[in-house]
Amino acid sequence: MNFETSRSSALNKLNSFIENDILNYNSKRNFDFGIKNRNNVSCLSPYITHRLITEYETVKKVLLKHPFQKVDKFIQEIFWRIYWKGWLELRPKVWSDFTGDLKGINEDDNYKKAINGETQIKCFNDWVEELKENNYLHNHTRMWFASIWIFTLNLPWQKGAEFFIKNLLDGDAASNTLSWRWVAGLQTRGKHYVAQSWNINKFTNNKYQDVKLNEKVSPLADVRDYKMTPLSLNFEDNSNENLIVFENELNLENRKLKDYKNIYLILLSNDVRKIKLEKRVFEFKLKMINDQKKRFNQIQIYDETKFQTLIEKVKYFDVIYPCIGENYSYLNNIEKTRNLKLNFILRDEDRFSWQFSNKGFFNFKNNIPKIITNFNLQ
Numbered sequence: 001m002n003f004e005t006s007r008s009s010a011l012n013k014l015n016s017f018i019e020n021d022i023l024n025y026n027s028k029r030n031f032d033f034g035i036k037n038r039n040n041v042s043c044l045s046p047y048i049t050h051r052l053i054t055e056y057e058t059v060k061k062v063l064l065k066h067p068f069q070k071v072d073k074f075i076q077e078i079f080w081r082i083y084w085k086g087w088l089e090l091r092p093k094v095w096s097d098f099t100g101d102l103k104g105i106n107e108d109d110n111y112k113k114a115i116n117g118e119t120q121i122k123c124f125n126d127w128v129e130e131l132k133e134n135n136y137l138h139n140h141t142r143m144w145f146a147s148i149w150i151f152t153l154n155l156p157w158q159k160g161a162e163f164f165i166k167n168l169l170d171g172d173a174a175s176n177t178l179s180w181r182w183v184a185g186l187q188t189r190g191k192h193y194v195a196q197s198w199n200i201n202k203f204t205n206n207k208y209q210d211v212k213l214n215e216k217v218s219p220l221a222d223v224r225d226y227k228m229t230p231l232s233l234n235f236e237d238n239s240n241e242n243l244i245v246f247e248n249e250l251n252l253e254n255r256k257l258k259d260y261k262n263i264y265l266i267l268l269s270n271d272v273r274k275i276k277l278e279k280r281v282f283e284f285k286l287k288m289i290n291d292q293k294k295r296f297n298q299i300q301i302y303d304e305t306k307f308q309t310l311i312e313k314v315k316y317f318d319v320i321y322p323c324i325g326e327n328y329s330y331l332n333n334i335e336k337t338r339n340l341k342l343n344f345i346l347r348d349e350d351r352f353s354w355q356f357s358n359k360g361f362f363n364f365k366n367n368i369p370k371i372i373t374n375f376n377l378q
Contacts, residue, residue, distance in 0.1 A: 001035055001134045003046050003169060005287035007250075007295070010047035014058060017042045018065050026073045031203050032138040035130060041138065042074070045170035048081065050288055051251040055082050056349045056377060063378040076365060077139075083364045084174040085323055085350070086357025091226040092324045098177050099274040099329075101158045114153055115163055123200060123208040124148050135169045135280055140203055146183040147195035151217040157184045165275045169284050172248075173325030185219020188360065192219035228358060233321070233344045235351075240343060244319040245299075246327040247285045250292055260318070263298040264307065265289050266327075272304050273326055304330070311338050321346045349375050 004010075021039045028040035047053050055078050062071055088094060113119055117128035127145050131137050137145065142164070149160040161180040165171035178187055185192030197211040241261040245252070246268075257263065267289055270276040277285075293299045302310070311334070321344040322328050335342055352374060356367040372378050 001038070001043070001136055003043075003136075003284065005284060006291040007052050010044070010053045013047070014042070014044055014053060014061060017044070018062055022062065022066065022071055022074060025071070029073065029077075030140050031205060032141045033205060034207075035134055035136075038138075043136070046136070046284070048078075049170040049172045049175075050247060050285070051249050052288060052292075054251050054347075054349075055079070056347075056375060057251075057253075059372065060377040063372070068372075068378065075368070079353075079364070079368050079371075080361065081172070081175055082350070082353050083357050083361050084172075084178050086354030086364075087178060088174040088324045089231060089354055090228045090357060092229065094181075094226055095173055095177060095324050096329070097224060098158055098161065101156075102162055102274075105156050105159055107159070110153065111155055111159060114149065114155055119153060121148060121152070121211065121213070123204070123211055124153075131164075131167050132278075135167055135278070135284070137168070142179070143183060143193055144195040144200055146180050147193050148213060150184050150220070151192075151194060152214040157181070157186075157220065162275050165277075167278050167281065169281060171277075171281065174323065186222050190219055192217070231354075233346075234342070235321070235346045236343050237345060240316045240318045242314060242317045244317050244331075244342075246320070246322040246331075247289050248325070248327060249320045249322055250288060252292065252296055255320075257296060257298060260298055262300065263296065264302050264310070264317075265292065265299050266302050266304070266307055268326065268330055269303050269305075272330055274329065275326065308334075311340060315339065316341045316343075318343050318345055320344075321350075 022042075024040060025042075031040055033040065044053070044058065048055055048058065059075055059078055062075065068075065114124075115128065117125035119125055124145065127137060127141055146157070146160055149155050150157050157180050161177055164176050164180070165173075168176070181187040183193040194215055194217060195213055196215050197209075197213055200211050201207075201209050237256075241259075243257075243260040243263045245263060245265045247265070267285055270282070289301055293301060315338075317340065319331065319342050322331065331342070334340065349371070353371050356364045356371075
């Protein structure tokens, strides 16, 4: 699969999907026909994860062309991403506990066989190879993969979630972490997702038959309870002459960029990441930010080393809020240790939508029409 790295290529892919394939999404989305036939899904997630195009502009473009009732499943899938982000923002300790758990898990022989595609399960081995070679997997396949990892291979869900973030072009702290928790039965307690042989056979178009899986399993348990905490950051519009942008918030359209003397686009190296990215994933991010640099003259590309030098002299910054994950963890730590004064800029759409992430997705889904109306997305 080929994912180009410019905003124009992302918009072209979106427009092509809207024109040619979206009306088949409702009935065909669960089928994984293989890497050479992805017309039943949009393949927009690598761009939306980095917000080269946003969830909201995607929804608006779709609804300008098609009535909601004909594309409702696709719209809901887009809003799942927003819901997951909001859910994690209200419970940030889930992320810190996940990354903290990783430090205490040994990488034994069973783990090494799994990540090298050397198990006794052919479909799983094929998906490992596909993930490593293409840095992408179909969403339904990700669910099967996670379920097999947890319930048949008996491996820690945290290491599976880490393996995905390392290798996926669309690895997102919220969507990835919380989806793995959901499969395990931790996100909605007592409700887990169990991959079944008949389901894999049907939705791979009979490619994998009679897969031997552990299908009689109980959900995982975790005594930790995560209470909601309200967002407590300082959110204002444009109060400094220096702007920080991270690679997961690349959509700079309609921003008041002319108000800034300097725009620092930061891509953290693996030296400071809690989860080290595979080479092609890192290069994908780098190519995207280089394309954005061509489009906006004030942008300067920084890594953490150059940024450390910068903040010896400069202490006041506006920051496009990067959401809970690698970038915010880094920034939160350095803000405290280097006495920075940061003003975060949060999208109005996110601020409004995240209030509905206080419960389950059913509650959020009921508020999708309100979000669409409030921001004129239809």
